[in-house]
Amino acid sequence: MPVKDKKRMTKEEILKAFQDKFPGKIGEIPFVGVDAAFKVDKGLILEVCRFAKETQELSFDLLACMTCIDYADHMEVVYNLFSFNQRHKIVIKTSISRDGELDSMTLVWKAANWHEREIAELFGLTFKNHPDPRPILLPEDWDEGFPMRKDWEGKDFVRLPKK
Amino acid sequence: MSDYPKNSLNLPFITTEKVGTEEFILNMGPQHPSTHGVCRLILKMDGEVIVDLVPIVGYLHRALEKIAENRTYLQFIPYTDRIDYVSAMLCNHGLCMAVEKLAEIEVPQRAEYIRVIMDELNRIASHLVWLGTFALDLGAITPFLYCFREREMILDLIEMTCGQRMTFNYMRVGGVSRDLPGEFIPKAREFVKYFKPRVDEYEAILTQNPIFLGRTKGVGILDQKTAIDYSVTGPNLRATGLKWYLRKEEPYSVYDKFEFDIPTGTKSDTWDRYMVRIQEMRQANRIVEQALESIPEGDIKAKTKAVFKPPKGEAYTRVESTRGEMGFYVVSEGDTMPYRLKLRTASFSNLAVLPEMVRGWKIADLVVIFASLDVIMPDVDR
Numbered sequence: 132m133p134v135k136d137k138k139r140m141t142k143e144e145i146l147k148a149f150q151d152k153f154p155g156k157i158g159e160i161p162f163v164g165v166d167a168a169f170k171v172d173k174g175l176i177l178e179v180c181r182f183a184k185e186t187q188e189l190s191f192d193l194l195a196c197m198t199c200i201d202y203a204d205h206m207e208v209v210y211n212l213f214s215f216n217q218r219h220k221i222v223i224k225t226s227i228s229r230d231g232e233l234d235s236m237t238l239v240w241k242a243a244n245w246h247e248r249e250i251a252e253l254f255g256l257t258f259k260n261h262p263d264p265r266p267i268l269l270p271e272d273w274d275e276g277f278p279m280r281k282d283w284e285g286k287d288f289v290r291l292p293k294k
Numbered sequence: 295m296s297d298y299p300k301n302s303l304n305l306p307f308i309t310t311e312k313v314g315t316e317e318f319i320l321n322m323g324p325q326h327p328s329t330h331g332v333c334r335l336i337l338k339m340d341g342e343v344i345v346d347l348v349p350i351v352g353y354l355h356r357a358l359e360k361i362a363e364n365r366t367y368l369q370f371i372p373y374t375d376r377i378d379y380v381s382a383m384l385c386n387h388g389l390c391m392a393v394e395k396l397a398e399i400e401v402p403q404r405a406e407y408i409r410v411i412m413d414e415l416n417r418i419a420s421h422l423v424w425l426g427t428f429a430l431d432l433g434a435i436t437p438f439l440y441c442f443r444e445r446e447m448i449l450d451l452i453e454m455t456c457g458q459r460m461t462f463n464y465m466r467v468g469g470v471s472r473d474l475p476g477e478f479i480p481k482a483r484e485f486v487k488y489f490k491p492r493v494d495e496y497e498a499i500l501t502q503n504p505i506f507l508g509r510t511k512g513v514g515i516l517d518q519k520t521a522i523d524y525s526v527t528g529p530n531l532r533a534t535g536l537k538w539y540l541r542k543e544e545p546y547s548v549y550d551k552f553e554f555d556i557p558t559g560t561k562s563d564t565w566d567r568y569m570v571r572i573q574e575m576r577q578a579n580r581i582v583e584q585a586l587e588s589i590p591e592g593d594i595k596a597k598t599k600a601v602f603k604p605p606k607g608e609a610y611t612r613v614e615s616t617r618g619e620m621g622f623y624v625v626s627e628g629d630t631m632p633y634r635l636k637l638r639t640a641s642f643s644n645l646a647v648l649p650e651m652v653r654g655w656k657i658a659d660l661v662v663i664f665a666s667l668d669v670i671m672p673d674v675d676r
Contacts, residue, residue: 163395163609192522196610196621196638211610211621211638215522215538222610242525245646268352268675278360291364291631 139219140188142167148189152182160224165211168222176208176225177234183212183223184239190216194240199250201229201281206254208233227256229280235261253279317345320657324353330427331671333645335660342656347649354675362635367393367467367602370635375461377637378673380423381616383409383416383452386465391546392611392622393467397604402593405469406548411482411585412452412464413547413613414578418489419448420616421575424668425496428568431665432509437499444492447485454478467602469595479586486583493576500568510565514651514663517562524647528618528640529574530667533559533566540614552584564666571668603630617641617668641673 140148145167149157156175162168171179183191191212200207206227213220227233235258236243247258248267255277258264266273276283323334332353338346358377362370367389374389375382387409394401401409426441449459454475456464464471500506516526518534531538539556541549557573559566606628612621618640625634644667651667652660 161607163607164392164611193527194525195612195619196623196636198623198634198636198638200625200634209623211623215536218543240525241520241523242643242646245642268355270352278357 140166140217145189145219145221148186149179149182152186153179160222162222165222166219168224170224170226173208173225173227173231173233176223177236177239179223180210180212180236180239183221188217190214191221192216194236194242194246195220197236197243197246197250199254199256199279201254201279203281205229206231206256208250208256210236230255230257232257232259234259237262253277255280315341322660324350330665330669333669333671333674335648335664337657337660339657342658344652344655344657344660347652347660349645349648351645351671351674354672356672356676358676359635359637362632364631366630367604367632370632371465372461372463375463376672377639377676378615378617378620378641378670379460380670381416381420382460382462383412383464384613384615384620386462387413387547388611388613388615388620388622390465390467391613392609392624393604395611396607396609396624396626397467397598397602399468399596399598401469401547401596403548403590404473404592405594405596407585407589408470408474408594409465410547410549410552411582411589412455412462412470414582414585415448415451415482417578417616418575418582419445419452421571421578422448424571424616424665425568428662428665428668429500431661432506434499434503434506437496440492440496440499444489447488451478451482451485454481466595466598468598469593471595473594479589482582482586486579486586489579490576493572493579497572501572507565509659509662510568510666511563512561513564513659514655514666515561515563516647516651520647520650521562524650525643526618526647527643528615528668529570530567530618530644532557533570534562535560540612540619546611546613548585549581551588552581554580564662567666567668601630603628612638615640617670617673618644637676639673639676641669641671642676645669645674 156171158170160168160170183189191214193213195213196211198209206229208225210223235247247261250256251258252266252269317338317340320337320339324332334350336348337344358373371386374385377385422441422445426438429437453459455478456462518536521531521534535558537556537558542556554577557570559570604626606626608625610623612619620640621638623636624632627633651663
């Protein structure tokens with residue numbers, strides 16, 4: 132269990148661990164409040180996450196948060212990981228087309244189940260091999276599309292002008 | 295077959311044929327007294343024993359994340375009160391902290407102390423609501439009355455400061471909205487002193503009560519591996535024996551200045567989850583006591599521009615909310631409104647693990663196990 136006097140891995144060490152395993156595939160990005168953040172190809176995401184969880188020195192056992200961001204021309208899925216053993220946290224991001232399909236992370240962390248259901252419902256992404264792809268938050272009879280998308284138009288939804 | 299009683303009265307509905315059993319589906323909620331909100335549980339039952347359970351959530355979905363994209367940071371603070379209305383201060387704190395990190399705003403010390411005092415008072419109030427309703431679910435009415443008596447005092451203290459009892463809207467980016475009134479500190483000291491023996495009072499009714507023990511000891515065990523796999527955090531995770539406390543291991547605000555312990559459980563059953571929260575109330579009270587002694591004078595809010603625009607960037611911060619880790623993920627495009635705001639709430643993950651915990655238990659235990667998770671529905675649905 133947690134080792135207190137053990138030195139926490141630095142940003143460079145964490146990135147290096149991933150770069151050694153996936154050479155040339157790890158693109159560092161800026162992010163406030165975590166130890167390291169990088170982007171990977173969407174085809175690699177399952178492998179990278181599995182590596183992050185199962186490697187002893189990394190052991191990211193907690194999927195702290197998982198979400199999606201809509202950037203008009205593409206989507207970005209974000210995984211916030213944390214390790215109880217090593218006390219470090221990272222962000223892994225991946226780009227995906229707006230109607231794209233992504234590997235489900237439920238095999239790695241069960242917590243991904245509900246997060247993925249939420250993303251699928253609100254953003255319209257599909258998760259491959261998801262064990263229970265039902266909608267989760269919206270009403271049963273919802274047929275107005277994917278409300279968290281930036282271009283979504285709802286009946287009563289008025290977008291405020293930007294100042 | 296032969297030992298079946300003879301149908302001597304010859305009534306048409308009494309049969310001597312063998313009676314079979316089969317699994318059936320039972321619906322619980324959305325409006326059920328034990329769900330503390332609007333949550334629907336669909337159960338697959340074998341007699342009285344639960345075979346499987348599917349939680350149906352979303353009845354309180356208010357699209358807070360969508361609303362956030364259409365409001366300025368300041369305008370969104372009152373909405374955070376509605377994420378987890380029982381501990382709204384901590385939600386305020388979480389959002390403000392995320393934005394401060396992004397914009398690199400230094401919060402004055404006095405403001406940080408006020409935040410900690412409010413957070414911990416709110417934590418006690420929230421645990422009191424939990425304890426009261428938890429005991430109520432077990433059929434004990436007295437603790438509920440005791441808990442609400444003390445909670446009322448905390449709400450009075452908070453009302454004195456920010457004018458609200460439930461949805462506070464008290465914290466601001468860079469500090470808090472107003473200073474503590476003159477009579478707050480003496481009143482709060484009085485409360486801290488008064489509250490210490492009150493926890494013993496709750497414990498006297500419950501902790502070693504044979505009925506309570508029978509209903510909670512060894513019931514609804516959640517092992518540590520499953521808990522982490524499902525991202526369960528907060529008291530529920532500490533009850534599994536993991537000594538992890540965000541306020542201690544990764545101190546934010548001024549939590550590193552106070553002395554307090556991390557209560558943990560050993561068997562991760564319902565009783566442990568109860569005990570962890572009881573201990574947490576004592577620790578929270580300790581923190582408030584220390585903070586009241588050492589609160590410095592000074593500003594209560596850092597200067598921010600009237601039209602506040604954090605720089606372009608992304609930040610993820612988390613606070614130790616009453617129910618676990620509460621994360622705020624802010625994506626800023628350098629605008630007055632966030633481009634995207636993700637609310638990572640503790641109850642969402644804590645509820646997802648429920649099916650794993652109730653399999654094989656009776657339906658009466660489900661009520662207790664569910665209550666012991668301290669899930670609050672607006673926190674799940676957002």
